[in-house]
Amino acid sequence: MSDTPGQIADLPPVAPAAGPTGRAFWVVLATLTLLVALGLGSLAYHRLHRAALADLTRQGESTLGLAIAALDGQLRRFDRLPGLLAQQEVVHELLYRPRDLDRVEAANLYLRATAQLLQASDIYVMNLQGLTLAASNFDQPLSFVGGNFVFRPYFTEALSQGQGRFYALGTTSQVRGYYFGAPVLIDDAPAGVMVIKIDLDAIEDGWRGSGTEVLVTDPEDIVFMSTNPAWTFGATRPLTPERLDRTRSTRRYADRQLTELPLVRATGPDGGPLWRLQGAEYRVIASAMAGADWTVQVLVDTAPARQQALTRLALGALAMVLAVLALVIVAQRRAALRERLALQAEAQAQLERRVDERTAELAAVNTRLEGEVAERRSTEERLRATQADLVQAGKLAALGQMSAALSHEFNQPLGAARNYAENAQLLIERGRIEDAKGNIDRILGLIGRMGDLSKHLRNFARKPNSQLSDVALTEAVTSALELLGWRLRAQSIALTVEIPPLAVRAGPVRLQQVLVNILSNAIDALEECEIRTIAVSAxxxxxxxxxxxADSGPGVAPQLVERIFDPFFSTKGVGKGLGLGLSISYNIVHDFGGTLAVANRPEGGAVFTLVLPLAQGEKAA
Structure with a gap:
């Protein structure tokens, strides 16, 4: 015990030497760890940033595709319309006598009505000197009538190349638009130019909901469409004198002052192009529209990419911290496990008592479950029986609809056969045996048609492409009119038929049945009309x-147009129809690859329009 104070007294000189050395080691280790963490964090941030920019680029490419598709679709709607309008007689009459006020007025009214129908901004006609003779906005304060646009490329290109396309700011209206031009040919010689101007503001407004900036530049890199109005008429590259001269020569932007956008071009960490504009950084994805000589560019803000990279980096750091905490928790749990082992023996005894109690409870529960299982099995058996009854009911409903369809489809041929049979009796009584034989032949033909019709109705649910053939349209219409001739004569209906020699791809019997159904509906609609006319043309x-x-009947109520082809829908009285004729006809026409539609004529009455593909020989011709 006497040596202890002396030994303790010798320790203080040694301790100060060891203390600072240990602290320096931990400081160096902490510094190295921090530097490594910063380096790994910087490397991880750059990789995450590049990955986020790649995601934004894919998003921008998708937006770019949609923007180009919308713009290209809008232009294609009007691509061929100037050429079609240039063929109208009212335009030719105007160019024949441009000083005839009546013809000028007729052309103005026609162009205004056409512009309203096509939802075009303006439509106008110019002579070979570029002078506007008639325009859809003739009655507006800023009318094009009397204006000369010979300097516009769409005018010169229409005369030299057969079509003109140009985007510009209107010199008269100061409204942006895209111009389509086409020559007006009279006796195969150009006599003027037809022009349609469309407004692209609707597409520009639609782009604003995409969450990205979209802009379109002309060949001189001047923005003429943009989701940001402040960028419109701004240049993405320096406005050199040569580029300004080319723009001014066509007066593309009239007298509008052009400026250069304050953008700075840069390259992103992934090598992709970046623009810094108005305090924001954008990833630029561009694509050229060759047909319009435009460049469509999508600008995606890169701020979300940086935020996403920082967020992922923070999540990674948090995951590492959580991993360290998990190791600490594991160490603590091991210590706690030793305490639990001490309590386990005591808990085991208590657990055995509880197991005995729960065993008794489970036995009671099992007894209740057996009763519930038996009840559920009984319920499942009743459910299967109910499902079988529903299947049988569905089969009976299908059989009922098929029988109703057969009854309706055979009604017309049976009526015609009865008419021929009654006529044959009269002819036999009068000794006209040959004519009676003709009626009998027609009856046999109708019976054969009914047999063919039954086969078609049996296969109605699937598309019978193998049964299509080339059918002469004149023969099909003539056969249908033969079936309904007695009804036409009975109601004194005036019938006009103008069918050119065309052949279509269809089924002969089913095409005839479609025509019979439509003509029957037209005849029914004329029962209570004073003027009874039916016009068939192709x-x-x-x-x-x-x-x-087309018929001169009361037409179809607007609220019923969309339902007229529904099965069992009919506007006739009780007992006058099953409402299946038009529904069956609609599906038959679709089997042919065509369409069937109904509309009301302005002069009154309904018109059914049947569009069928031509036969292969007709298409080649």
């Missing part, structure tokens, strides 16, 4: 034949 339109059947 024309070729591209690769299709358009057949129209």
């Amino acid at each position: 024309r070729q339109q591209g690769g299709t034949a358009v057949l129209t059947i």
Whole structure:
């Protein structure tokens, strides 16, 4: 015990030497750890930033595709319209006699009505000197009539190349628009130019909801469409004298002052282009529209990419902290486990008592579950029986609809056969045996048609492409009129037929049945009308034949137009129809690859329009 104070007295000189050395080690270790963490964090941030920019680029590419599709679709709507309008007689009459006030007024009214129908901004006609003779805005304060636009490229290109396209700010209206030009040919020689101007503001407004900035530049890199109005008429590259001279020569932007956008071009960490504009940084995704000589560019703000990279980096750091905490928690749990082992023996005894109590409770629960299982099995058996009854009811409903369809489809041929049979009796009584034989032949033909019709109705649910053939449209219409001739004569209906020699791709019997159904509806609509007329006409339109059947009846109520082709829908009285004719006709026409539509004529009455694909020979011709 006497040596202890002396030994303790010798320790203080040694301790100060060891203390600072240990603290220096931990300081160096902490510094190195911090530097490594900062380096790894910087590397991770750059990688995360590049990945986030790649995501933004893919998002911008998707937006760019949609923007180009919308713009291209709007332009294609009006691409061929100037050429079609240039063929109108009212335009030719105007160019024949441009000083005839009546013809000028007729052309102005026609162009105004056409512009309203097509939802175009303006439509106007110019002579070969570029002077506007008639325009859809003739009655507006800023009318184009009398204006000369010979300096516009769409005028010169329409005369030299057959079509003109140009985007510009209107010199008269000061409204942006896209111009479509086409020559007006009279006797195969150009006599003027037809121009349609459309407004692209609707597409520009639609882009504003995409969450990105979209802009379109012309060949001189001048913005003429943008989701940011402040960028419109700004240049993305320096406005050199040569570029300004080319722009002014066409007066593309009239007298509007052009400025350069205050943008700075840069390259992102992933090598992609960046723009710094108005305090924001944007990823630029661009694509050229060759047909319009435009460049569409989508600007995606890169701030979310930086935020996303920082967020992911913070989440990674948080995950590391959580991992360290997890290790600490594991160490603490190991210590707690030792305490639990001490309590386990005591808890085991208490657990055994509880197990005995729960065993008794489980036995009672099992007894109740057995009763519930038996009840559920009984319920499942009743459910299967109910499902079988529903399936049988569905089959009976399908059979009922098919029988109703057969009854309706055979009604017309049976009526015609009865009419021919009664006529044959009269002819036999009068000794006209040959004529009676003709009626009998027609009856046999109708019976054969009914047999073919039954086969078609049996396969009605699937599309019978293999059964289509080339059918002469004149023969189909003639056969349908033969079936309904007695009704036309009985009601004194005036019938006009103008069918050119066209052949369509269809089924002969089913096409005849469609015509019978439509004509029957037209005849029914004329029962209580004083003026009774039906007009059947056809024309070729591209690769299709358009057949129209118009009557002078009361027409179709507007609220019923969308339901007229529904099964079992009929506007006739009770007992006068099943409401299946038009529904069956609609599906037959779709099997042919065509369309069937109904509309009301302005002069009164309804018109059914049947569009069918032409036969292969007709298309080649």
